[in-house]
Amino acid sequence: MEWTRSGDDVFLRLDPGEEIHASLQALADDIGFDAAAITSGIGRTRNSTYGYMDDDHHYHRRTITGGSELVTLQGNLARRENGDAFTHLHATFSDDDLTPHAGHMFEATVHVVVELHLRLLTAAIMTRCPLENSEFVALKFD
Template sequence: MEWARSGDDVVIVLEPGEEIHTSLRKLADELDINGAVITSGIGRTMNSTFGYMDETFTYHRRVIEQPAELVTLQGNLARHEDGSAFTHLHATFADDDFVTHAGHMFEATVFVVAEIHMRIMSNIVMSRCPMIDGEFVELKLQNHEP
C-alpha cells in the first residue's frame, strides 16, 4: 500500500494481493482515523464478494472469482464500540463480458491495482453499533470539535 495525504484527503494505491477492507482498516489505525468517507475507487480485483441485505437484515452474497474491473467504490470508515476499524463499502464490478454487478462489498482482493480516495472527517466521530437482530451494524455520528 502506498498513500499520500493533503489535509483531510488521502489518496491510496493498493497493489496486487492486498484486500481492500483490510488495507483501509490498517491505514485507519496507522493514521488514527475515527471517521472517513471513501468517495471513489477504481481498479481491477479478483475474488470479489458482494451482495445485498433483505428485509430480515440478512445478507445474501455472490462471488466473482475471476478478475473484474472495479468500476466504482464508495462507503465509509468508522470504529466499532471496541475501537477496531470498520469499513462499510459498496462497489460496482464489471466482468470481462462487460456485465456489471453491484452491491455491498464484503471482500475484494486487488488483481492489478486499486486507486482510492478517502476524505477524513476530522470533526466527526463515526461509530458502528450492532443491532439486536440480523447482521446490520448501525452507524452513529457524533460531532467532535478539537
C-alpha cells in the first residue's frame, strides 16, 4: 500500500494480495483517524465476495473466485465501540464477460491494483454498534 494525503483527502493504491477491508482498517490505525467517507474505488480484484441483506436481516453471499474489474466502490469507515476500525463497503464488480455483480462487499483481494479515495471526517463522531436480531452493525452518531 502507498498513500498520499492532501488536507482531509487521502488517495491510496493497494497492491496484489492486499485485502481491501483489512487495508483500509490498518490505514485508519496508521494515520489515526476515526471516521471517513470512502468515495471511490477502482481496480482489479479476485476472490471478491459480495451480497445483500434480506428483509430478515440475514446476509446472502456470492463469490467471484477469478479476477474481476472493481468498477465502483464506496462506503464509510467508523470505529466499533471497542475502538476497532470498521468498514462498510458496497461495490460493483464486472466479470470477464462484462456481467455486473453488485452489493455489499464482504471481502475482495487486490489482483492487479486498487485505487481509492477517502475523505476523512475529522470532526465527526460515528460508532458502529450491533443491532439486536440482525447481522447488521448500525452506524450511530454522537
